[in-house]
Amino acid sequence: MRGVFITFEGGEGAGKSTQVRRLALLLESYGLSVTVTREPGGTPLAEAIRGLILTHEAASEDGLTQALLFAAARRDHVLRVIRPALAAGHIVLCDRFADSTRAYQGSKMPEAELEQVIALGTDGLKPDLTFLLDLPPEVGLERARSRFTGVEDTFERSNLGFHREVRRRFLALAEAEPARFVHIDASRDEAHVAETIRSVVRAKFMAGQGDGER
Ligand code: TYD
Numbered sequence: 001m002r003g004v005f006i007t008f009e010g011g012e013g014a015g016k017s018t019q020v021r022r023l024a025l026l027l028e029s030y031g032l033s034v035t036v037t038r039e040p041g042g043t044p045l046a047e048a049i050r051g052l053i054l055t056h057e058a059a060s061e062d063g064l065t066q067a068l069l070f071a072a073a074r075r076d077h078v079l080r081v082i083r084p085a086l087a088a089g090h091i092v093l094c095d096r097f098a099d100s101t102r103a104y105q106g107s108k109m110p111e112a113e114l115e116q117v118i119a120l121g122t123d124g125l126k127p128d129l130t131f132l133l134d135l136p137p138e139v140g141l142e143r144a145r146s147r148f149t150g151v152e153d154t155f156e157r158s159n160l161g162f163h164r165e166v167r168r169r170f171l172a173l174a175e176a177e178p179a180r181f182v183h184i185d186a187s188r189d190e191a192h193v194a195e196t197i198r199s200v201v202r203a204k205f206m207a208g209q210g211d212g213e214r
Helices: 016-029 044-055 063-087 098-104 111-122 137-146 160-176 190-205
Strands: 004-010 034-038 091-095 129-134 181-185
Touching (some): 004 016, 016 091, 016 129, 016 190, 034 063, 063 098, 098 111, 129 160, 181 190
Parallel strands (some): 004 091, 004 129
16 A cells, blocks of 8 residues: 655745644544654755755855755655655655745746756655645744744745745645645634644545544
8 A cells, every 4th residue: 555645835934843743643543654754854864964955154045056955855855764654555744845945946946957856856756735834924934933943044044035936936836736735824823724634634535434523
């Protein structure tokens, strides 16, 4: 049995990691095997690349350089963690994946190169379902800053115009692939967002498996 690959995308402070955790707990309570992971990261090599991209003083402004680094991290992650988990029948929940490269690096490089780099990094793997947790960047950045842990990363430091462009790109991706994406208003409260995610996952992957009133 092949597992199910679900990704969570969106701008800064959209609540992705909270929702990933909530969905993981819920699915585990149904007795399902769940693998929770994130990008950039998920393996020792990918976490090391994450450190270089997000905190290095000399982080590159060049879109292609950034995309190549994210792709190298992603390839390691796909080959060592995601594909094996799917092969073992797990539900894999991933906080950010290739759509983040499309949204964040897409405005800084030609489309054809972007898709080439993404195809190499993903090893051709596509999510079965992607939740776009969407909210205005003003709100998201404020939320991200309120949980401020020391140093803003490379992308949090970018200007509001850049984050508006990231949001526009995510929305365009969701519109272009309505069968894969579910657009969610992430300005709603956490429990409401979690309920929307739960009902989509149930309808799509668990039809016929009763879970009572949970
Ligand atoms: P992270 O701390 O995980 O941010 P968040 O909590 O908002 O998910 O940092 C990831 C940052 O890296 C985030 O600003 C988005 C950026 N990013 C890219 O630019 N391209 C990518 O392909 C990925 C995966 C992330």
